Amino acid sequence: MTTTGSPPADGALAGLGRSCFRRRRLVLLTWIIGVIAVAFVGFGHGAAPDNDFSGGGSQSAKAQKLMARHFPQEQGDRLTLAIRTDRGIDHPAVRQKIEKTITALADSPVTGPVTSPYQDDTLVTDDRRIARTTIPLSAKEVEKSEVKPLVDLVKDASDDNVTLALGGYMAEKAETPPQGPVESVGIVAAAVILFIAFGSLVAMGLPIVTALLAILGGLALIKLVGHLVPAPDFTVAFGAMVGLGVGIDYALFIVTRYKDALRDGDNPEHATVKAIATAGRAVLFAGTTVVIALMGLVVMGQRLMTGVAAATSVAVLVTMIGAVTLLPALLGFTGHRINAMRLPRRTPRREQRPGAAPGSRRPAFAERWAGVVQRRPLTAALLAGTSLLVLSVPVLSMRLSQPDASVQPHDRSSYIAYDILSDGFGPGYGAPLVFAAETGPGNTDLRTVVHAVARTDGIATVTPPRTSEDGQAVTFTAFPTTGYQDEATANLVHELRDDVLPRTPGGEHVLLGGPNASTIDAADEAASRLPLMIAVVIAVSMLLLIALVRSLTIAVQAAVMNLLSIGAAYGVVVAVVQWGWLGPALGFPTAMPVTTWVPMMMFPVLFGLSMDYQVFLISRVREEYQRTGDTRLAVARGLAGTARVITAAAAIMIAVFTTSLLGHDISVKQGGLGMAVAVLIDATVVRMVLVPAVMELCGKANWWMPGRRTPKTTATEPPAEVEEAVRV
Incomplete structure (x- = not known):
């Protein structure tokens, strides 16, 4: 017999969940047709990436405009052929190979006239062992697929007597492999985590299917948005990483609430409505927070970063909409079968503490851990805060730049060309x-x-x-x-x-x-505007949190803790990428400055995600406080009630972000590393130590709001039980 449980919730979200549940076939069909249509248009007719970061009013941008007006013949991308031979370039066999290679390059339909080093002695070193020549690309916009055959041609021409390598921006892009199926590794890891968390293949599959369908539509829309707001080529990879992570997390929150409602006796429709009205509300707030935080990038005043913000926001919005429309439709198809195909588990025995009343429960590990922290809150807060500050120390030496050939894997033609030219013409040849x-x-x-x-x-x-x-x-x-x-x-x-x-x-x-001065100008501008962006994101996010939890104290706590965790993540990125600690093991060929856009993108995304976890935890703590009237017990039980879901959500995020290290884009790998570290810190040090410690220290002041009294409580539990619940 199907039980009805509690009556379904009312409100716009409840109505949306009910409508999607009842019209599930129409909703699913609409999503499938819509995503296919958008994917066809987006991937077939999307905007090409724009990697020109030289815009704005910087001196390098003004110089570039001047050169374009008066030296138009020198504009456009160029390749550089680097030559090294111990025999000297005048050796007959070596000369024959070099001239044959130059002729083949000059005959390509995408190249212009090529000057041979045998025609210009300035292109050859004094010992005649190293030479170079510049190869202009004939078209203003050449696809990297058209340059790849030239890179392969030069590689194949090398032998034991002469080393030939092709350098230049387009050569570097052409030989950089696509990110490939690295996201699939993150999906597999997320599926394993969900299976462990839910213990059911059906429950595991719902968040995966919802996120994948939503992110496919989101990525196609990113390509279309590029026509309105240009964005660089890393935007799709970054948007996929963020969208996939939040999409699975948002669906996880809703499915968890749905399963809880079924367990409480609700039928599938009522459980879906309740899940959308409660967890769905948190998802909308979470997604809105991430989008608003991302739009803080507009403050940076860089048109391409505005494009990244708009594109990534689109991906997050689509996954958020999918969570509150597509997911309730899928729940309508599964019903009570949400627990089908379960993972075999032993049924745990209910443990009873010695001396406790019969039938009383043993507090969960998270609840007992909170009790440990709350008994020494000042010590716990100082230890956690100090550890995060120590991790943040490397930030003081952070340098920003853009990757060039010198930081590419050493088997790439672009790096070999850089090495040859630096040896023959000095390391500054690549930085004119x-x-x-x-x-x-x-x-x-x-x-x-x-x-x-x-x-x-x-x-x-x-x-x-x-x-x-x-x-x-x-x-x-x-x-x-x-x-x-x-x-x-x-x-x-x-x-x-x-x-x-x-x-x-x-x-x-x-x-x-010049290109190097342009990179320096972009880094200087980013460093000068980053504090303003941080201030704007913090201010707007705090206002949203205050509106939701009605507490200025908690909003300030959240802002400070998020700053500490993100600062620690920045520090780890600097130590790995710039200082070279464990860099090769994590896929960074050599020590290098942090890519200019990475800290700019990391902050709004991480601040939004951290605020999501904060809201999820504090909402439960507030509910317990209003019921018990005791902050200590409310924090302990709130932590116990959310620890499993937050841990699973964080583990999924970490898995998705970490898989970027398997890709080939150095900048995306930096961003993935930093965000994985930040989420790990947030889910452990912040949520498990700082939050219970600081809330214990603040006591009733946690709920302070100017002009408003502390929220009324309906405490029904005696003080003795309060003390017993937090005792280990």
Whole structure:
């Protein structure tokens, strides 16, 4: 017999859950047709990625615009052929191979005229062992699939006598393998965690199916949103990682509440309505928090980061909508079969404490652990806080940059080219500094500036100045003695701009640009705007939390704890990526600065996710406090009631984020590592130690709100039981 249990909840969400449950065939069919249609349009006609981070009002951006106006023939991507041979390039067999390779490259439909190193001695080192030549790409936009055959051609031409390698941005992109099925590893790990948590294959499958269908539609929409708000090429991988993680977590919360309602005697429809009205409300709040936090990236003032924020927000919104519409429809199909195909388990015996009343329960581990922390709250808070601060120390030395050939795996052609060119022409060859100025007709003499730049410490060589065809501008290039990722190169750029050029006659009108200067400008701008973005995200998230839990104290606690956990994650990323601790073991070929966009993206995503867990825990604590009137017992029971779900949700997030380390995009791997560490810290140190310790220290002040009294309680439990419940 089907029991009816408690009456179904009322409200808009309850009505939505009921409607989706009753019209489950229509809802499922609509989702399937809609996702197929969006996927067809999005993946077939989506916008191409935009990787130009040089926009804005930086000096490098102004230099690039000047070069585009007056030196249009020099715009566009270029490849560099690097040559190394112990025999010397003039050896007959070596020369034959080099000339054959250059001819094949020049004959490609995507390349322009190629100058042979045999025609220009400046392209060859004095010992004639290393040479180079530049290969312009004929089209403004060349697909990496068109460049890959050129990379393979050069690789195949190498032998024991001569090493040939192709470098340049497009070569680097062309030989970087796609992320591949790394997300599938995260899905498998999430499925295992869900199976352990639910003990049922059916219950395990519902969050997976919901998340996969939603993320497929979300990724297709990301491609379409790119037509309105351009975004870089890592956006899809990052959006998939975040969307998959939150999608499974949101479905997990709802399925857990549904199973609880069935266990309490509700029929499937009432259980679905109750799950959507309660857990669904938390999901909507959680998703909204993540989206609002992501839109904090708009404060950074970088158009591509705005594109990343919009695209990732779309992925989160679709998974959130799927959780409150598609999932209740799927629950309508499963009904009581949610527990079908169960994992064999021994039925645990109910343990009874010595001296306890017959039938009384033994507190769960999380509840007993909370009791341990609450007996020494100050010590626990100090130990946890200190450990997080120690982990955050590396942040003080964080440097931002963009990956280049020097940080790629050492078997890649782009790295081999970098190594050859650095050996032959100096490490600064890959970090050229482009100087440009509009001079007007008859006034194109920048020799004084050229000499001043050449005499600057840190400059290896300077090319002669060149005048544009229209006679309106002059440009020259300087090569530093240090490489693209070296801090000394960034310091040199600042010195040239702040000291050398302003003090040199005519230098005040000269702009310093180039790819390296553009990267430095983007890093400086990100570092200067990051505190503002953090402040905006914290402020908006605190307002949302205050509106939900009606407590200023808890909102402040959440903000501080989230800052500590994210700071610790930043510190771990710096230690691994920049300092090189365990870097090779985790897939980072060499020590390198943190990618500029990684801390910008990590903060809003992690702050939103941490706020989700905080809301889930504090909502249960508040319920217990209103029922018992005792903060200590409320925290202990709230922790016990949510520990299993939060632990499973965090484990899924960690699994999904960690799988990014199996991919090939170094920047995405940095972001995945940082977010996995942050979630791990949040689910352990913060939720299991800091929250119970700090709430114990605050007592009734936890519920303080200006102009509002402490919430009334309906305590029914005697003080003796309160003491007994938190005693170990």
